Amino acid sequence: MPDALPYGVDDRGRVVVAWGDAVVDLATLGGLDVGADVWTSGSLNAFFAEGPEAWALTRAQLQARLTPGSQVRTRPAGEVTLVLPFQVADYADFYASEAHATRMGQLLRPGSDPLPAAWRYLPMGYHGRSATVVVSGSAVPRPCGLRRAADGSLGYGPTARLDVEVEMGFVVGNGSTRGQPIPVEQAAAHVFGVVLVNDWSARDIQAFEYQPLGPFLGKSFATSVSPWVVPLDALAPYRVDGPAHDPEPAPYLRQREPRGYDVSLSLCINDTVVSRTSSADLYWSMAQQLAHLTANGANVRSGDLFASGTISGSTRSSAGSLMELAANGSEPIVLADGSTRTWLEDGDRVVIEGWCANMALGAVSGTVTAASHMGEP
Amino acid sequence: MPDALPYGVDDRGRVVVAWGDAVVDLATLGGLDVGADVWTSGSLNAFFAEGPEAWALTRAQLQARLTPGSQVRTRPAGEVTLVLPFQVADYADFYASEAHATRMGQLLRPGSDPLPAAWRYLPMGYHGRSATVVVSGSAVPRPCGLRRAADGSLGYGPTARLDVEVEMGFVVGNGSTRGQPIPVEQAAAHVFGVVLVNDWSARDIQAFEYQPLGPFLGKSFATSVSPWVVPLDALAPYRVDGPAHDPEPAPYLRQREPRGYDVSLSLCINDTVVSRTSSADLYWSMAQQLAHLTANGANVRSGDLFASGTISGSTRSSAGSLMELAANGSEPIVLADGSTRTWLEDGDRVVIEGWCANMALGAVSGTVTAASHMGEP
Numbered sequence: 027m028p029d030a031l032p033y034g035v036d037d038r039g040r041v042v043v044a045w046g047d048a049v050v051d052l053a054t055l056g057g058l059d060v061g062a063d064v065w066t067s068g069s070l071n072a073f074f075a076e077g078p079e080a081w082a083l084t085r086a087q088l089q090a091r092l093t094p095g096s097q098v099r100t101r102p103a104g105e106v107t108l109v110l111p112f113q114v115a116d117y118a119d120f121y122a123s124e125a126h127a128t129r130m131g132q133l134l135r136p137g138s139d140p141l142p143a144a145w146r147y148l149p150m151g152y153h154g155r156s157a158t159v160v161v162s163g164s165a166v167p168r169p170c171g172l173r174r175a176a177d178g179s180l181g182y183g184p185t186a187r188l189d190v191e192v193e194m195g196f197v198v199g200n201g202s203t204r205g206q207p208i209p210v211e212q213a214a215a216h217v218f219g220v221v222l223v224n225d226w227s228a229r230d231i232q233a234f235e236y237q238p239l240g241p242f243l244g245k246s247f248a249t250s251v252s253p254w255v256v257p258l259d260a261l262a263p264y265r266v267d268g269p270a271h272d273p274e275p276a277p278y279l280r281q282r283e284p285r286g287y288d289v290s291l292s293l294c295i296n297d298t299v300v301s302r303t304s305s306a307d308l309y310w311s312m313a314q315q316l317a318h319l320t321a322n323g324a325n326v327r328s329g330d331l332f333a334s335g336t337i338s339g340s341t342r343s344s345a346g347s348l349m350e351l352a353a354n355g356s357e358p359i360v361l362a363d364g365s366t367r368t369w370l371e372d373g374d375r376v377v378i379e380g381w382c383a384n385m386a387l388g389a390v391s392g393t394v395t396a397a398s399h400m401g402e403p
Numbered sequence: 404m405p406d407a408l409p410y411g412v413d414d415r416g417r418v419v420v421a422w423g424d425a426v427v428d429l430a431t432l433g434g435l436d437v438g439a440d441v442w443t444s445g446s447l448n449a450f451f452a453e454g455p456e457a458w459a460l461t462r463a464q465l466q467a468r469l470t471p472g473s474q475v476r477t478r479p480a481g482e483v484t485l486v487l488p489f490q491v492a493d494y495a496d497f498y499a500s501e502a503h504a505t506r507m508g509q510l511l512r513p514g515s516d517p518l519p520a521a522w523r524y525l526p527m528g529y530h531g532r533s534a535t536v537v538v539s540g541s542a543v544p545r546p547c548g549l550r551r552a553a554d555g556s557l558g559y560g561p562t563a564r565l566d567v568e569v570e571m572g573f574v575v576g577n578g579s580t581r582g583q584p585i586p587v588e589q590a591a592a593h594v595f596g597v598v599l600v601n602d603w604s605a606r607d608i609q610a611f612e613y614q615p616l617g618p619f620l621g622k623s624f625a626t627s628v629s630p631w632v633v634p635l636d637a638l639a640p641y642r643v644d645g646p647a648h649d650p651e652p653a654p655y656l657r658q659r660e661p662r663g664y665d666v667s668l669s670l671c672i673n674d675t676v677v678s679r680t681s682s683a684d685l686y687w688s689m690a691q692q693l694a695h696l697t698a699n700g701a702n703v704r705s706g707d708l709f710a711s712g713t714i715s716g717s718t719r720s721s722a723g724s725l726m727e728l729a730a731n732g733s734e735p736i737v738l739a740d741g742s743t744r745t746w747l748e749d750g751d752r753v754v755i756e757g758w759c760a761n762m763a764l765g766a767v768s769g770t771v772t773a774a775s776h777m778g779e780p
Binding site for chain 2: 115116121142143144147148150151152153154155156157158160167169170171172180181182204205206207228231234235236237238239240241242243244246247248276277278318319321322323324325326327330398
């Protein structure tokens with residue numbers, strides 16, 4: 027069974043690698059060219075700064091060292107507490123799944139063309155809040171905000187429409203220079219690896235605020251990421267051609283195939299799998315997102331997080347949000363205990379898992395807690 | 404003449420203070436309780452971390468020390484090169500001027516209610532790109548992007564509608580905790596000071612991309628800030644009542660008067676003053692923006708930059724953008740050399756200056772350079 031050998035950071039600030047069900051401390055492993063100061067720096071950012079050749083060399087050294095039967099000191103994964111693995115510089119969230127964008131358009135703007143006018147011409151996105159990117163396992167207090175109740179009245183209080191979004195994200199390891207766009211074919215060299223992302227969303231807060239400046243408080247309260255960052259090299263065997271572009275995009279967005287990655291994803295609420303989907307059908311690739319974001323001269327930095335946007339399949343049971351799974355509150359889903367959900371309830375535990383064939387990518391989880399500032403803050 | 408005694412950072416990484424036309428190096432001044440390591444740290448973030456009491460004490464010590472005739476070693480301001488004075492954590496841009504939001508609505512959505520539906524109920528805003536916040540004086544290469552030409556054709560290339568936005572920003576010195584909204588009356592204690600902001604905008608790129616996720620590449624190529632951060636205490640004598648709220652906002656946004664600041668601003672293109680405006684009429688205050696952004700439980704961090712959005716007065720000559728001054732390209736303005744502008748041309752130098760009565764706040768400048776990546780990147 028192939029091992030992704032993803033990187034994380036434990037609560038002592040040590041860089042660690044997952045190896046099967048065990049965790050290896052890189053500062054004490056030995057045999058690595060990259061020095062111990064990088065492995066004790068408290069985040070992966072120091073490793074990012076070493077550059078793509080050091081990432082590849084380290085992975086090769088780990089693959090040679092971590093073989094069946096080799097004598098390596100490890101800890102059981104269950105005994106290791108992991109923290110946010112990197113300092114997030116800028117966070118941008120995209121909208122790259124055609125099935126998701128189409129279904130959201132149908133639900134929110136029935137009767138009109140469901141896809142936004144620019145959707146097929148460029149990878150749409152917006153900047154999110156870096157401060158509230160949190161590691162898997164962090165509690166997610168139900169956010170409050172201004173929203174309309176079912177009777178149309180407007181008031182400040184806890185969201186009644188708390189949702190999840192199943193996403194994948196990638197982390198920039200290698201920054202760029204302002205004024206120098208990254209060509210799409212060079213984009214992969216800037217990517218360190220991928221994480222699983224839950225882009226929690228408060229649909230009522232979002233609906234009231236989002237025109238014309240886009241999502242803001244409906245999203246900015248929490249974005250959970252997996253504690254393990256999977257090196258992009260580990261995904262190389264799982265590359266797939268992306269869906270055909272129609273119309274053909276502008277030259278700066280044209281990418282040779284295979285541009286996609288076939289990552290299977292499951293969404294689980296209180297131990298009931300409510301959706302299974304895959305990243306294979308994302309219309310816009312990671313490289314296209316990176317080329318687009320820098321096409322106006324903006325630079326990226328080490329630690330930038332790019333999220334895909336909700337990953338949904340064409341059937342409703344493969345949708346990556348409750349908004350879609352329960353048809354905007356109108357068709358509840360049923361959990362294994364017989365209870366139903368249109369939106370998340372306090373106490374609900376949400377887990378997103380990812381894998382490529384039989385290679386696990388880990389999980390991102392979070393539990394909803396009661397609003398800590400009911401009524402007025 | 405009162406001195407704002409703003410803080411900056413020079414190109415040796417030393418914290419400096421502007422004193423009239425001179426610059427004082429705090430690491431060598433002596434007589435300050437805050438230690439030299441803070442003044443040689445390369446940014447103001449270390450000073451932010453000292454907290455509000457240290458900020459007030461330092462200002463009092465500087466006011467006592469920097470009096471007419473006192474013997475202090477200084478350098479002429481013209482001999483000092485200043486860098487970006489703080490590391491920007493998250494950057495959020497608001498839309499707080501009613502005259503601006505109204506005029507933009509009239510230009511972009513004629514015949515409908517010009518103000519977005521939520522505008523009077525909450526301070527609308529969005530997250531911008533921290534990586535491209537640059538210090539005054541930085542060149543601004545004309546950005547490229549996908550935009551429609553006058554004949555309706557879509558293509559990638561340099562923007563034909565490069566604009567400025569006259570804004571004020573404030574810098575968070577004192578962060579907060581996720582899950583704990585900042586009450587509006589406590590917001591000022593989190594603010595270190597203010598800067599002048601030019602939120603450069605490419606109107607054609609923005610127009611094509613911005614629905615429904617908001618501004619992205621039309622804004623993310625550059626945001627210029629003044630090199631001097633004016634402590635909020637320096638603005639205390641210039642507080643004014645804000646415009647009346649109608650309707651009364653939700654309790655978490657209700658603030659005692661005076662909630663505004665009367666900062667005069669001028670916009671200058673190639674030495675022609677093309678607009679004079681003031682921050683006194685901003686509908687939503689700094690404290691209201693801070694209370695709103697945290698009302699969903701999001702935390703702020705030291706180094707967060709909040710910008711006001713374009714500051715425009717009710718007359719067109721007091722508008723803070725070319726979009727308004729030249730009526731979306733239809734009514735060119737005339738510069739002192741007889742040339743006309745609807746949008747910025749390569750080589751144009753833009754300067755925004757700010758002052759309160761006779762206290763100068765400094766300036767933010769930038770010069771447009773030719774697109775460095777014409778055609779395809």
